[in-house]
Amino acid sequence: MARELLRMENIVKEFPGVLALDKAGITIHEGEIMGLMGENGAGKSTLMNVLGGIFPADSGEIYIEGQKVSINSVHDSQTLGIAFIHQELALEPYLTIAENIFLGREICNSIGMVSKERMAEAAKPFLKRVGLDVDPNEFVGSLSIGQQQMVEIAKSFSLNAKILILDEPTSSLSEKEVEVLFSTIQDLKNQGLGIVFITHKMAEVFQLCDAITIMRDGTYMGTRQSDSCTEAELISLMVGRDLGNYYVRTFNEPGPVVLEAKDICAGKKVQHCSFFVNSGEILGFYGLVGAGRSELMKAITGLDPMDSGEIYLNGKQVKKPDPIFMQHMGVALVPENRKTEGLLLNNTITFNISLPIIEQIIRHLHVNTAKEREIVEESIQTLQIKTPSANVNCSTMSGGNQQKILLAKWLATKPKVLILDEPTRGIDVGAKAEIYTIINELAKAGLAIIMISSEMPEIMNMSDRVVIMKESRIAAIFERGEYSQELILKHAMGSEQQ
Incomplete structure (x- = not known):
């Protein structure tokens, strides 16, 4: 020894x-x-x-x-x-x-x-x-x-x-x-x-x-x-419990196309990217760090300027995307970094969940506290956020619960397209299992979900289809059953274009 x-x-x-x-x-x-x-x-x-x-x-x-x-x-x-x-x-x-x-x-x-x-x-x-x-x-x-x-x-x-x-x-x-x-x-x-x-x-x-x-x-x-x-x-x-297979997917038959991106270019990190996502589908995005996945989603949601390309929601072209317009049209982006981009940690759960729907709960400088309380309590119950009160500061919560609050914040906007950027980064296996269950239920309810992930098992087990990005471009798109870990890595790291 x-x-x-x-x-x-x-x-x-x-x-x-x-x-x-x-x-x-x-x-x-x-x-x-x-x-x-x-x-x-x-x-x-x-x-x-x-x-x-x-x-x-x-x-x-x-x-x-x-x-x-x-x-x-x-x-x-x-x-x-x-x-x-x-x-x-x-x-x-x-x-x-x-x-x-x-x-x-x-x-x-x-x-x-x-x-x-x-x-x-x-x-x-x-x-x-x-x-x-x-x-x-x-x-x-x-x-x-x-x-x-x-x-x-x-x-x-x-x-x-x-x-x-x-x-x-x-x-x-x-x-x-x-x-x-x-x-x-x-x-x-x-x-x-x-x-x-x-x-x-x-x-x-x-x-x-x-x-x-x-x-x-x-x-x-x-x-x-x-x-x-x-x-x-x-x-x-x-x-303290057996999670079994904690990748929870039921793989329902997807519905019609909700969002389609055609030939999107945005700076050096996004070049000529095209894809679509259906209702009830989880579209996985995989790529090495710096491949341009997050930048592509920020361009689509109007957070970053788009140089060229076309975006369609339910078949209708979006002339010039900006974050507020895209939110009103039902597109929500749950960002990768919950500490710097997602939550105001020194504020309460109620404050954070209410922030993107402030127009719904404030009229003529009057806060509809009853409606706010109803929305927040429903979010806490639905996502099983472990907290003694909705007035607890987010900084005191565990990483898994912070991630649920961030998800609740954007689900409160009633999106039709939900973009999840690294939804389980920095949380434990128990919290991951709960997040996967929530994502699966949202897909079953008909949401179109785009999930960016750097974890291969997560991409392979949760996705209906997988988009692989490499060096600012889409290298390949595979249907479920067509891809393997080796094939995904070959396109993410190699020179193949498809």
């Missing part, structure tokens, strides 16, 4: 009215990649925030290399060799790579002036350790998200990190960047680091992790070796 680097035992953390951690724990050994899984709200981030010194535990013990320690600040954590790479990267885009690595610990020359040359030279071995071949004097803002993550990891080595925490590190990466990240993580494992890998993606933990720690409702549920457990066993531990 490898040397123990970290052991957390009986960790308790309580916030006003919420027991976030109830005797939780985790153990990491030298040269081990430990997956950390659980539903949104299970306590994963809270446990790691205790380890990272963001807030102290109320009780419990933390041991680093066998020695009991007290962590009361981020500085305490870093001094003990713990590095926390958050999902939202904490880098300054207008500083160089070297300046970011040594921020707050700048290297000076003999007369006490900050020396960019010395910092750049000192940064090189840390960048080499993560396999990042870039100029240390390059601005961080010019790097890809994957490269920025490598800079964060390189920065942790400048702090002599022995334990590395990665929180949802693949959520914004392309498939190629994920491959590079996984290769780097394996190299770091071989260098003896202990790595905590927080993710919602089952495929990632089985591909990368040596073992998996599962949490539920703030409690440690157990640790399993990844080569001797099944996906069904992990799901059962995480959610």
